[in-house]
Amino acid sequence: MAILEWLRDPHAPRVCVVSGDERCGKSLFLAWLAEQATRPDVVMERRVHGLVPLAGHSALTASWLLAEQLGSAARTPGDLVAAVAADRRRTVIILPDLHHAAAPETVEELICALARFEHVRLIVETREVPAGLSALAPAVMDLRAAQWRDEERYAVWAASAQSSEPAPPGSQQSAPDLDDSRSVCGVDPVQVTALYELSADPHGGLRAAWLRAGGALTRPCSPAERALVLWAALGDDADPRLVNELQTLACGAGWTVCWKRVRGDISPPWPGPALALGVGAGETAGSVAVVDHQGIVRLVEAEDGQAQGRLPQAVPGATAVAFGRDGGLAVLDGFGRLSLQESRTVPRSTGIASLLETEAKPLERLVAGVEDSATALACAGDAVAYGNGAGTVQVVMLDGETIAVAHQALHEGAVTGLAGLELAEGSTLIYSGGQDGRVRMWAPGRAPLATALRERNCAVTALSAAATPDGPVLVIGWQDGLVEYSAVETQAAGRFFRPGAPVRSVAALENGNIMVGTDEMLVCLTPS
Known part of the structure; x- marks a missing residue:
């Protein structure tokens, strides 16, 4: 033909x-x-x-x-x-x-x-x-x-044939009420989008939230899932009644919005595009580092998103950030180099004590052992993991007074996400995501699992893991905008969320919550 x-x-x-x-x-x-x-x-x-x-x-x-x-x-x-x-x-x-x-x-x-x-x-x-x-x-x-x-x-x-030219979608439906959250979540989303595009009225904040969430609303999903996405995308200038309405409508969507910050929010302020997230550990537990498009690192409270300040030195082109156990921050720049910064939330030594601190801190020693250009970064216990463009993951570990290095080829193409967990016996578990659409698991000193934990026809953009009271959890950000949350050691079905924009970063928190960062918003969700 x-x-x-x-x-x-x-x-x-x-x-x-x-x-x-x-x-x-x-x-x-x-x-x-x-x-x-x-x-x-x-x-x-x-x-x-x-x-x-x-x-x-x-x-x-x-x-x-x-x-x-x-x-x-x-x-x-x-x-x-x-x-x-x-x-x-x-x-x-x-x-x-x-x-x-x-x-x-x-x-x-x-x-x-x-x-x-x-x-x-x-x-x-x-x-x-x-x-x-x-x-x-x-x-x-x-x-x-x-x-x-x-x-x-x-x-x-x-x-x-009954008809070879189907009527346009929504042509038989009555027009939705663009000021009513239940109406817009329950009718043809293509029709709603077209009407919001033509309207100059903010409709209580629903219009901005709908257009911000984009394709997450027009894809096949339930009204409850649409309500959740709208709730997450709602700005602080929206009609305050919408939060309660959308929270009620979102019952059954699998998630509840703990807090959120979207572009334009003033109180509390939006921290900027969330290109990378790092979860505090040890002395910095409860803090989350947020890296924006200018390489500025801001710290926020994991519990409610309140600002904790910003680090004085920007890292242009920063692509990843990770907290060490001692409170230091390792930041990966666009050239694959690691630099160290100190968190403002960690008390600093003063007086004579500060003069006597001559030894390099653990994170400083680990970062000094990184010899390759990196594409991804994670810290876990006394170890720093980094990946490269050839698909190899390397782990630099403290072994008493010496530095030990382990490496493993895990992906075809670049490593695009890393997460680490310190196990009870002191060993480290590494999760890696790649351009090849695979998520792998590996413990240094042992052979990696022969098969991928997850595999899709889509690159991994972000990865995070946490040890929660219910066991380890893994959060994956995919290139097509999907966020996937799963309990690693159980066969329970995973949970999913789509913010509607490219997923730049994810963070798994020890209380079971997750954070998702995009160019437009930072949202904290809890499984419901």
């Missing part, structure tokens, strides 16, 4: 437009193509990676759905274009019903932006080829032309 040859031809136009009148068979044709192109055994040249029926969608909501299918947490059309540009793998996208889109012109702009990349192919269905797409010189299959149709098969289908 011509469309399959077009997919295989490297010199063909990057856009194919399937056009024709209502009930000419466009939907049937694309349904057949999607079925053929998503089979497990389909060859790479014919595989489809994304399919979004555009009826009722704007460029924003179409971007959210495409991002989810492509393993990204893009929040805007621009974010989606950037994510597709960065991933050079072949990407084929089907976009039916352009003529039923909520804002066809903005969707056409998105299509044109995606069509710039050589590794992208787009199949767009519309009744007539719009001017914006004509400028791309696309391949066109006008199903009104006899050359594209088998008249006998088409007649059989047309006689049995």
Whole structure:
């Protein structure tokens, strides 16, 4: 068939437009193509990676759905274009019903932006080829032309089909009340998004929270899950009654919001983008270090998010932070180098005692033993773990007066997240996440588990572990915006949360709570 040859031809136009009148068979044709192109055994040249029926969608909501299918947490059309540009793998996208889109012109702009990349192919269905797409010189299959149709098969289908052009989503529903949390959580989220996009009213803070949470609300989920996401994204300038309403609606979602800080919050203040989190230990227990986009390290109370101050020295390009047992902070910069800072929450020696402190502190000695460029960092007890771009994890440990080093190749590609736990017998357990989408477990001095703890077709962006009263827990942040929480030693089902933005950082706390950091917010959740 011509469309399959077009997919295989490297010199063909990057856009194919399937056009024709209502009930000419466009939907049937694309349904057949999607079925053929998503089979497990389909060859790479014919595989489809994304399919979004555009009826009722704007460029924003179409971007959210495409991002989810492509393993990204893009929040805007621009974010989606950037994510597709960065991933050079072949990407084929089907976009039916352009003529039923909520804002066809903005969707056409998105299509044109995606069509710039050589590794992208787009199949767009519309009744007539719009001017914006004509400028791309696309391949066109006008199903009104006899050359594209088998008249006998088409007649059989047309006689049995109820409708080949489905009504846009939400067209049969009454308009939601955009000021009412129960209404917006319980109806078609695409319709809600389109109405919030067009509205200039803040709707008590619901509009900002909805657009901040993005694709976490338009993906398939329950009203309770939508309420939880909205609750987490709600700013401090919102109608205070919304918190109680959303808390009630979120019952059954698996989580409760302990506290949150979102962009623009003043009291208490938002600490900035949470690109990395480090949980205090020993003398700094109860503190969490938050690293922003400028490399500034701020300290907050784990219990309620109250500010504890900031460290005086920024680390430009900082990508990870970890507390040592002695209260020091190891910070990893964008060049893979470690630097040391001292937490403001640890009492400092004064007078004669400060003059007599000549020996290097444990964390200082451990960091001095790091000899490789690092891509990830964790501290546990008397050990510092770091990963590199080749997938190897190294652990530097204090062994009396000497430094011991262990290393293990655990991933294909870069190590992107590390977490450590000090076990009762004094040994250390290391969890690692990688660009290869695997989470591994390893104890230095022993062979790692042969199989991954978790594996997805998606990179790990953040990792954290904690010893809680109910046993060890592990929190994983994934590139597609999913946060996964699980008890390591039990077979209990994991819990999940999607903030709607790319997950930059996670933190597991000893009381069982977790913290999730994005560019827009920092939220603390407790399992419910």
